[in-house]
Amino acid sequence: xxxxxxxxxxxxxxxxxxxxxxxxxxxxxxxxxxxxxxxxxxxxxxxxxxxxxxxxxxxxxxxxxxxxxxxxxxxxxxxxxxxxxxxxxxxxxxxxxxxxxxxxxxxxxxxxxxxxxxxxxxxxxxxxxxxxxxxxxxxxxxxxxxxxxxxxxxxxxxxxxxxxxxxxxxxx
Numbered sequence: 277x278x279x280x281x282x283x284x285x286x287x288x289x290x291x292x293x294x295x296x297x298x299x300x301x302x303x304x305x306x307x308x309x310x311x312x313x314x315x316x317x318x319x320x321x322x323x324x325x326x327x328x329x330x331x332x333x334x335x336x337x338x339x340x341x342x343x344x345x346x347x348x349x350x351x352x353x354x355x356x357x358x359x360x361x362x363x364x365x366x367x368x369x370x371x372x373x374x375x376x377x378x379x380x381x382x383x384x385x386x387x388x389x390x391x392x393x394x395x396x397x398x399x400x401x402x403x404x405x406x407x408x409x410x411x412x413x414x415x416x417x418x419x420x421x422x423x424x425x426x427x428x429x430x431x432x433x434x435x436x437x438x439x440x441x442x443x444x445x446x447x448x
Contacts, residue, residue, distance in 0.1 A: 277332055278400070280340060280392045285351060285385065287340035287392060290328040294341045297350035298325055306378045310414035313437070331357065337401065339373070342389045352376035354389040356397050356406070365432040365441060369405045370397060372444075374417070381416070390424055398446040405446065409439040 280287040290298075301307055302316040302324070316324070331338035339355030354374040361367060372393060376386040397403045408426060410417045418440065426442035433439065 278337070278340075278396065280396060281345070282388045282392050284345055285342045285389060285392075286345055287342050287354065287389060289332050290325065290339045290341050290353065292325070292329070294350065295322065295325055297341070301350070301352065301375070301377050304378055307375065310411045310417065311375060327359075328355070331355075331359075337370075337396075340389070340393065342376075342385065349380075350377065351380045351385050352389070354386075354393045356393055356401065356403075361409075361434060363409070363432045363434050363439075363441075365430045367407050367409075367441075369407045369443070370401065370403045372397070372406050372408045374420075386417075386420055387423065390420065394424060394444070394447070398448050403446060405443055407441060407443050409434060409441050412438055412440055 277289040299318055299321050302321045305315045308315050328339045335358055337356045339353045341353055342351040343349060344351060352375050357371040357373050359371065374386055374390050397406050408421060410421060421442050425444040428440055429443045430441045431438060432441050
């Protein structure tokens with residue numbers, strides 16, 4: 277499985293050893309507000325972790341855990357995903373997803389991790405295009421998506437919530 281490095285982080289495929297860090301992040305309502313709308317309990321986090329482990333096993337890519345190179349602290353996650361989401365405008369390209377723990381927000385780490393994952397999608401996966409979905413209320417993620425080249429192409433509904441669908445052509 278693929279390990280990515282950036283100036284400040286090491287990105288490793290999500291592992292069972294990430295569970296406690298994931299529980300802490302997904303229990304933080306400030307983190308989950310724009311993603312799920314509520315904090316997640318241990319069972320839901322465990323099922324998300326199992327999904328992500330299986331994602332790597334089944335298709336060879338998925339979420340990376342982003343950790344500080346200096347301290348090993350869990351920063352968040354970024355991934356190239358194929359979740360078969362039940363959207364009214366289905367995704368037809370690999371999906372990028374990201375989230376940074378509240379304590380690390382505003383430091384450029386989400387962008388650093390996202391750019392590493394996009395380089396991988398562009399050069400290794402050779403995806404001609406990637407997509408993402410972001411809640412209209414998530415201004416920081418919308419701004420970040422625009423900074424790395426995503427542009428809106430549709431609005432849709434995911435689990436009865438409005439989401440903006442964005443696309444980005446490969447940089448190479």
